[in-house]
Amino acid sequence: MSAPSPHTHVEPAEARIAPKPRLRRFHQARWDEPLIFELTSPGERGVGVPVPDLPVPDLPPGLRRAEAPALPEMSQPHVLRHYLRLSQENLGVDLNVDIGQGTCTMKYSPKINDAFVRDPRISELHPLQDESTVQGVLEILYRLEGLLKEISGMDRVSLQPGAGSSAIYANVTMIRAYHAARGEGDQRDEVITTQFSHPTNAAAPKTAGYKVITLMPDADGYPDIEALKAAVGPRTAALLITNPEDTGIFNPRIEEFVRIVHEAGGLCCYDQANANGILGITRARDAGFDLCHFNLHKTFSTPHACGGPAAGASAVTEALAPFLPRPTVEFDGSRYHLDDDRPESVGKIRPFYGVVSNLVRAYAWIMALGAEGLRDVAETAVLNNNYLIHKVLQIKGVSLPYAQGRRRIEQARYSWEQLNADTGIHSEQIGYRVSDFGTHYWTSHHPYLVPEPMTLEPTESYSQADLDEYAAILAEVAREAYEDPETVRTAPHNGPIHQMKGESLDDPGTWAVTWRAYQRKLA
Template identity: 70%
Template sequence: MKPIAKKPSPRRFHQARWDEPVIFELSQTGQRGVLLPPVEAEIEKQVGNPAQKLPEALRRKKPPALPEMSQNQVLRHYVRVSQETLGVDLNIDIGQGTCTMKYNPKINDQLASTPKLTELHPLQDEVTVQGILEIIYRLEGMLKEISGMDRVSLQPGAGSAAIYTNICMIRAYHASRGDAQQRDEVITTIFSHPSNAAAAKVAGYKVITLYPDPDGYPDLEALKAAVSDRTAALLITNPEDTGIFNPHIQEFVDVVHQAGGLCFYDQANANGILGITRAREAGFDACHFNLHKTFSTPHGCGGPGAGASCVTDALAPFLPVPTVEFDGQKYSLNYNRPQSIGKVRPFYGVTPNILRAYAWIMSLGADGLREVSEVAVLNNNYLLKKVLEIRGVSAPYAKGKHRIEQVRYSWEKLTAETGIHSEEMAVRIADFGMHFWTSHHPFVVPEPMTLEPTEAYSKADLDEYVAVLRQMAEEAYTNPEIIKTAPHNSTVHHTHHDPFDDPDEWAVTWRAYLRKTGQTKRE
């Protein structure tokens, strides 16, 4: 007997909802999680009081105000908090568009937690850490092959840090040629990652932003009008955050090179082009990867990520120190690089994620990496077809054409016909244990929804996700109140956005909150 075919439908979901205070509010004077044994008299006699050996300026006037709690209270608190979150290990997380949320193999987590790595100290003599230096060196070699670049640094602690590292090297390159003062402009595009414009601005550049032509491609004529002898670099993502690949990218590079500028390829979302295209063949001088996206290492709620800065020989002298070198016998750290931009983070990079990325690439091999991209593109275009069948959804630009690894959809038609906005839909979907991301501001695509399925999700996963979107769209047309009053099954709630625009109301730590609310005095 054949099993009865069953259409995918949203599964029942109700998230735990705890009235859980901030951990500082749970503190009880005198509670302890660990009781340290007293120092033995003989040891104290030999060593004395270590605190007294610290310079006066480094000594606390009083102990830190840490929460005082027993072990089981700490355990309960963090388990409860964990039950109020969504994530890639809990749900179908294809809605975190542009962030390439994929499965992180647990065996790689075990590798990264081995004492052989965790008990290393970054200040050990390099002869005692040959193993991890070899991993760094070998991973750099793999990324050179994947990108076509000549040198790689794994020192940046995240993708944005890698972008900033590259723009600093570009600035150093122009300084070495004596035209850094003149070349004070950087060109980017509105659908490139916002980190491109942000990193250039932090580095002191004026930023020129190009907007798309009617097909959604960056406007080549606008680029030609923007380029001048003041152009330091082009910073561009391709495919952009719409999933549209720019087929004219070589022309963009040529235009900037003819004006004496350099070109940086933002490959944070390289998930759809591994083994298919390389930055080198498009003529780029530099690129970067996010190991915590494309190469399947954890995002960790904004950290610890890991970035890779990749450059041609022309920019290699400016790489951050130290670089990892190999003479055929041993690995070493080279600080003797007079043109280096210096360090961009402590020590050598986020080594647990470097190890995870190395293991992921090694397990797949070259053919496997290409298959990752082929499946990611297949998943994305299957999802594109299914989502466009839902009432009220469109995919602006490049109509009728395939996309690469993601799509920025629009609920504009649904909003016009029901009054329900994309952000309200994003709150409602949490009632199904899922999530979707709107997009980077500004909302150039009206009422946006950005989805990126990656290679990690099955057809059944995609069908279930589409079923949830379809049900929500039906609700918007037939019972909009259920969306306006969401969430119903989740801990997500409506937020009051006005304070986001008022720095006087920001409180990034608990103690800052207490000071701003007048509950404690500034010390």
């Protein structure tokens, strides 16, 4: 055992169990790094390709470029250095306590699952290989489908969707195909959703050609059931609803919602992108739903899309199974195969098998936990949330609107309305200041029905010490708001850049999300 450093001191036993959180003295790197296109150095190359000894035939004219691609010319170390520097200016998911990304279900993506994906038996597969040579990966997909059937209670699952929104869109196209097959496609042109459901539940059906009706929350924060009764009718194609909603409030009348829609002839589609609080506790099928979807990058731990490809899964009852995207993975008792001969299918929504790398990760995660482990995930996530609620509500200026006295499930939408009235500080400014302590917080909860909102979602990945640290950061920022508001107002102080002018984010005319767009807008 090494000698104690000057900074260690012995604490009483109970303090070692839950030590007083220490606020980090964090400062992020600042590299003042140009865009990669601005780093170009004519003639510089990453790989020096030798001149071939033998004559190389010219490409056919149709395959030849008229001019060289406008790419930056750089050596390998320059490229590596550029991206490492950028990564140091990020608050990445493995770097911080991501509780403040409420609604995103941030959790640890176990690194061992990356090892499975990097294994040549997965990474070296080619999507055009003959089925007889990919029996192993087809078996994984088939077995993952079986697990998700059990978790949802549904009869069939498609692993084709590329992400959560892709899965919702796939579900909407199946709803459309179902009504069309029954001769009611033209008549049923309305989809109902709720204000606190994920916004894709409005966006996907609208993109698919439906008219979208949004129900507002009632005084307790539940979707207004009287409004639902007024909304349904012979034009209702479906209800798309999240539960628990983004407020963390579970709708105890969900079966009544389903009944009302079914009686009108509509289908019910459960957004279980985030099933983290209900795994092994309740299932979409048990509440009467016809379809649901999962984001494998939320509940099932695979990386979120911004860090790579995401993956979704659509689950349906037998009545909707004929419409599933093709191909499906089938098993005849001895061999696995892809079934592309599905005449009523809504068609292909992706090439090949789906996002196999994430499907393998999700399969490994579920298998490692087992059925009881999944339930532990949900119970821990709910316990974490209610522990954090207890801590956060002790902070001056914060409140938890709606459904007083009712427990939240896996997340909670708080309000800094009182703190704002007292100090003039906004939720968004609190978020900037929180980043000075090396952690993340976002406020994208629009429109702001809850004034000055903050949504915290402490999934099962976070320890009690993590929760205590996050609550301590919030308490410190709230204290500053009351005693030293200037520090909060001018935050961030420890980030790579200072405040952005928000207005430019609101104006598509000033955006440039690509180099080409930037060049066009400069001109």
